[in-house]
Amino acid sequence: MNPQEDEQLPALDLRLTQENLEDLYEHAPCGYCSCLPDGTLVKLNQTLLGWLGYTREELVASQCLQQLLTVGGRLHYETHCAPLLLLVNQVREISYTLRRKDGSTLPVLMNAVLLRDSDGQPLVVRVTLFDITERRKYEQELIRAKGQAEERREQLARANEQLTLQNGQLTRINAELDSFVYTASHDLRQPIDNMVGLFAELQHTATFHDPEASSMMSMFEGALQQILSTIAGLTEVVQQQRQLEQVPLEVVELQSFAEEIIRSLQPQAAELEATFSLDFSTVPSLRMARPSLHSMLYNLLSNALKYAQPGRKPHIKVNTALQEGMALLRVHDNGRGIDLERHGRELFQLFRRFHPEVVGLGMGLYLVNRLVHQAGGRIEVESIVGQGTTFCIYLPV
Template identity: 25%
Template sequence: MMSNWKWDTVVDKVEWSQNFYKILELDEAITELKFESYFRFVHPEDIEIVNQHFEKVEKEKKWESFTHRIITTSGKVKTIQLLGKVFTNQKDEIVEMIGTCQDVTEFKMAERKFRGLLESAPDAMVIVNDKGSIQLINKQSERLFGYTLEELLDKPVEILIPTRFYPKHTKDRNSFFNTPITRVMGDGKDLYALKKNGKEIPIQISLSPLHTEEGLLVSAAIRDVTKQKLAEQKIHEAKESLELVAQKLSSQNKQLADFTHITSHNLRAPVANLNSLLEIYNQSETDADRTDIFGKFKTVIEHLTLTLNTLVDALKTKIDDSTEDLEEIILGTVLEHTKEILSGAILNSGAIIKSDFSKVSTIRYKRVYMESIFLNLVGNAIKYKSKDRIPEIRITSELENGNIVLKFHDNGLGIDLEQHGHKLFGLNKVFHRHPDAKGVGLFLTKTQIEAMGGVITADSTVGVGSTFTISFN
């Protein structure tokens, strides 16, 4: 339903083609036509925009595509699209306009139906042509991005994309137009959109081709997945937290199994020994024999008492709340306290104790544990000194991968780790013929360190010395 028209503005004479009469449902016998003849068909609600259009044409001497509604002689409401050209004289006065008129009622109805579907979509919808220019958006898009349709119309779609994605997006867009099929964009990848206020948001995009008379368009359904991302992050954090709890429980179960084994082993032996001595005592025939056996009773009972006290201390360490009684401890102060307690042993041995806490001078820890750790490791270094040299002990602190690390180095007897390494931190395990060796210090030290989430390891060479390294979590 294409028609043409001509308007002589000087004499206000209008000529319409046959199709124009049909569009208006006007009798073709009516030939005395003026601008007013056309104007009285304009829908009352569109009169203002028609006036504004012609005022603009008069001012700019230029005609732009224009669409409005009319009411035909039979009362039908139609939508027409007018295209035109303006002619002026030497004084730049308009003398004539010519153009075309097309009935676009069905097209507008289809457009309104499409627009209704677009607005009913739950996601932001952005329609783009093969040049990457935005042709249409819905209200969801306006709410999501903060732009109006007028601000985005015919703008490059990259206005909604962070600059770092420009090169890849252009390549992906061209790829889609070469093979236009419905698909999810960037499946399995993190995609982001850029709002008018400059804020980036995580999104999901589904692309669909739209075949129109104007060519191929692409419809992008865009969904803000900020809440989903936050939920995923919380799930991931919860998973990591559960894994840490599981690891801790596993470690605690292993420690409990080790503790049970140690308890069983170290209590059964002296109890069995007492039973044997008791049986022998009952069978003894002389007072001298009984006195001798009674002396052995005393030795075994003292050993059993020490073992019980040690196990009780270890058990208390394991069941204590490791987060209680934490305080900021100055490592230099703990060392000075240790020297005061061991002053007699230091004087007798001539031990030289050096320290370097310049990299890490303080630690948040249980004071009773830290003092026990220093006392046991420094005390052992002096106890198991070499007869060939003056004992030297060096204690240093540093940061490794975010963890505080303490190192206790001595030049003492050293330990054969190939032979004794597997039982180095066991209860009642001794590795030298020393009268005061009871195998308790390292066991308690390890228990206290592990109770706080730390790790202790040893590096030693027989005849050279040992280094104990503690990594605090």
């Protein structure tokens, strides 16, 4: 036998068995009324009278149930509810709005049962009404929230359409700019080469008696070489971008990939006595175009060596992590650092350089930024002048 069955139930308070049925009817938490088949009211409980604000004498045998409803509710009751009662003897959970004596309204949910006499003739309709004011407020709030959500969805759809249009325009503009840069650099190269040839001939054949001529010639030659380097850089950036756009994605194992890049930088690294720390345990591989990843990592590692702090051996850390649902490729060095407060907005602009004493064209970070965005990622930079720089590249997993 279940031990719980041996437990004695608490003694029943006999006063609960002596409830007054009339009182239960009059003060029930819902409205009760009875009416004739044509709707004439014959009985209402005190709860319903309290809701409506009428006295019993004002309603009994004086008004019909449908007269207590709004115009729309009355039409529905007469064309739908009353015929359905005659057909199936009951209706359930029909929403109506009652009109109070003071003109205000009360939303209710109605259940009704039709009782018949011994001959089967309709005798009386018993009606139960539930106050659904709070439910109606909740429903209206849901409708309002749904309307707001729909409005926001439409706004987002319009914004997305606008962004798609703008993205298409930017893509077209970028393509046109790339074509312009490539064409301009190609067309400029021939006249510049001609100038270089003419200048070389001038150096061999002309004699200058001005003592400052030699330094001026050197300055002119340097300017020509700078123009040639800029044109070559522009051409290289556009060509590399076009080539990378056509390379398929593949899974790249980062450990061996990074080690291969470091070996290619070994002469420079050995001269500086640089050391590297690699940790790809969290994200051991990335799925992207191998040449793009090579260009990104090569530029960052070579820059870490190029901009090493004088008098300090470079130590470069490369690792991965998972953040915000994306793969994070982090490259940290202990080099010269960048004044981000001063140069932060220009950091990824083409031909922008922040350490004039170091030889370079200012294309590396520009290309890295373009490749990161092309891969669907973003790049963030942390740097302290004299202490080092950290590049954080977020890429899709």
